[in-house]
Amino acid sequence: MSPPMFPRTPAAAAFRSLERVLVRRRLLGVDLRLRLELLALAGLLGGFLFWQARIPLDGLLRMRGEGAVAAAVLATLLAMAALGGLIAGSRHAVRLRRGPPGPPWLALPLPPELLGRHLAFDSSAPALALVVPAAGVLLGAAGLAPAWWLAGCALAFAVSLAAAVGLGCAIAFRTAAAAVPSRPALHPLTRVLATAARRARSARLPAPRWRGGPVWLTLWRKDLLLSWRPTPARQRALPPIVLAPLAALVWWLPLEIPVARLLAFALALLAAATFAEWLIALAGCDPFAVLRTLPVGVGAVWGARMASAAAGVALLLAGQAAGARALDPQPHALFLVWTGAATLAIATLGANYGVTTYPHHDQAQRLLGLSLGVAMAASIMIPLLGWVLLLTAVLHSLRRLPRWTALEAS
């Protein structure tokens, strides 16, 4: 995506500088583990699309030749660019409606055109993620069409993505401006932002359901609610939601069974690790002074987290059970037992660390990463040693659960 064209004014320079800082901060703000997870996800998605594209493109080459392959690749990339425009436009529309992030923009002496360009730039960032599937499709076509044709397709994708994103944001802005009352003296952006600020002040949530039930169930419901709302727990919920279905989809790829089994198992472990991170993030969402002054014991807190752990592992196993049907009954059962035990141990470790280090969830995330890293390294060095270490960590953290009652905030 090309950067927006700013006129040469001090405000334009300030916006360019702000955007550079924002991009840098957002990249640095993602911790190393999450960066690696995102890279792994991008690799998996790219690889998946590579295989999905390679076989039909190869068939196309045999039937209609190189030109048809290049045309198919170009059409796919243009469709992706259009999707990018849709993503950027819908995100821009939502942000204009709810009020864009940042300072109180209307209080700053800024030309509305400049501000509008900056807000569109900020809304467009997720569309860049389409570079990953586009790269997967281009790699899938490598060798099936001349390289310079594919380079042209890549260039066309970059240009059309930038154009689609710009068009999407422009449509979003015009739609937002049309939806607010007309005031000829005011710039449309000013009207849109002023209306958004009024909406933001009066944002309402649905009325709660007043209900009883055991304490662990109330805590579990609260955990689900916090994962639904814009909290750090919601951000952590996304990777396992993506990884668990990918782990099941592996079985449908044209792979040898041993390779598919290994890949599915590795992805299931990765899904369990990110799921454990979500469980820890939930612990981080509980305000210390709220939870500790309530008549809540460690059993209820741990029970709520383990209910989530058990439900997550059950869903993951259901996907694997459906996917691994190609295996004979005995290896199938063994694979499920092995995967279930490993993923449940990892999820339990996350739940335990979240409880025993409360309210220092950052320490819990580091402990989890360290424990899983050591277990994996040990498994590579000596078969099964990693499992011994993992189970030891689970048992050790279980023994420390009663500490929860005496933990302090500082």
Add this chain to the structure above:
Amino acid sequence: MLKVEELSRRYDSLLALDRVSLEVRPGEILGLLGANGAGKSTLLRTAAGLQPPDAGRIEVAGADVWREPIEAKRRLGYAPEEPTFYEEISAAEYLAFLAAIRGLEPAAAAARAHELFRSLGLVDRVDEPVHRFSHGMRKKLSFAAALLHHPPVLLCDEAIEGFDAAAALAAKQVLRERAADGCAVLFSSHVTETIERLCDRVVILHRGRVARTLARADWGGRDSGLSPLEQEFLGILAAAAPPAPA
């Protein structure tokens, strides 16, 4: 009802509480006065179960806060000086969550929450996420949360500082009513006038120790009624209020 015996608490080299003992009887509002750093918040946080004492014990309606924490916390309401919340849920969702945790009957808890929201002037904002609340509104919500379950012991740590005038008057009235029902209230404040008006006795903390205990008669025995300014203000509010629905 609330007994604090020989309570000590140290932060590294600072002795924040030094063998503090006090008792709040049923139906009594005990004021806690002291300069910044005197140990008021430390005492209340320890009594609420947020930090363990180094020595001594705290008993809430017969239950030791650190030996029987769940029983003690069932009988305790705590309104802290700087309240924290689940920021992304609404005020009503927050009280519904607390009511479920405390095992309150849902319909009665909803009615009680509405009554508290109404008296504190929050009733129009209960469906908004807490992160949109001003400082005063957050303190009101914390106060409502502490009172939701009719606790026999109430700990208020500068709980009504930051309230607007009408809500402060309503809160004081609620506290008096709770005390009349037999609740023991430990009320910490920097505002001596509030303590003078509201409290039956006052404990003055100084450098972590109980410096003095005063009864109402010791500070001139001003009654707990309204000041002329408060009466005038309430009169204006009453005149401007819309008529009650039939």
